[in-house]
Amino acid sequence: MKKMITLIMLTFVMMICLVACGDDDTQDVDKNNEQEESNLEGEGQKDDDIDEKSETTDDEETSNVGFDVESDDQLDLGIGDTGTFDTTLGTYEVTLVSAKLEDNIDGASSELDRFILLDLTVKNTSDEEQKVEDLLHSLEVTDYLDGSGFSDASEHFDSIEKMSGVIAPGEEMSGQFVTFVYDADEYYFRKDPGNVAAGSSNQVIWLIKASEIEN
Structure with a gap:
């Protein structure tokens, strides 16, 4: 059990x-x-x-x-010539009417050797309105193509005919561009190379010889 x-x-x-x-x-x-x-x-x-x-x-x-630039570079323009720009902002033309060197403007001396004063005409060739300030922003003057340049300083001078406002399609505006320069035999008015290298515009360069500039 x-x-x-x-x-x-x-x-x-x-x-x-x-x-x-x-x-x-x-x-x-x-x-x-x-x-x-x-x-x-x-x-x-x-x-x-x-x-x-x-x-x-x-x-x-x-x-x-990248933006496809359709216009060719224009690298050998002179005073009186018109350059054609094809940019991400649109297309436009700039005519360099005349150039002048000044020692003083409105009683102020240049931060370098002198001032260079350019008379310009800007035409909007695109289908939309464009601010002229945007078109001029990347333009500069230099005496050395491989170096940097100096942009427009017209807003700092009362006597300079500064360009501002909107340009309608097919319309144009005239005014002045002024900046600082060293004394040199030749000057170049051009698009900022960095802007061109980024693929946003073709390059346009005017050669301004000192012998052709008004004093």
């Missing part, structure tokens, strides 16, 4: 152990499944992030596509 009771108790204990082991295995399987699902979700999120970054990069590349 005692042996029978002992056998029943052992059997009962073994059943409990088997059930417990089964529960542990089930929990392990559930944990593994949850981990795999989490990993898959994470990989899916990474793929989404990569796709979003790719789309952003594609958009940026599209927005940075």
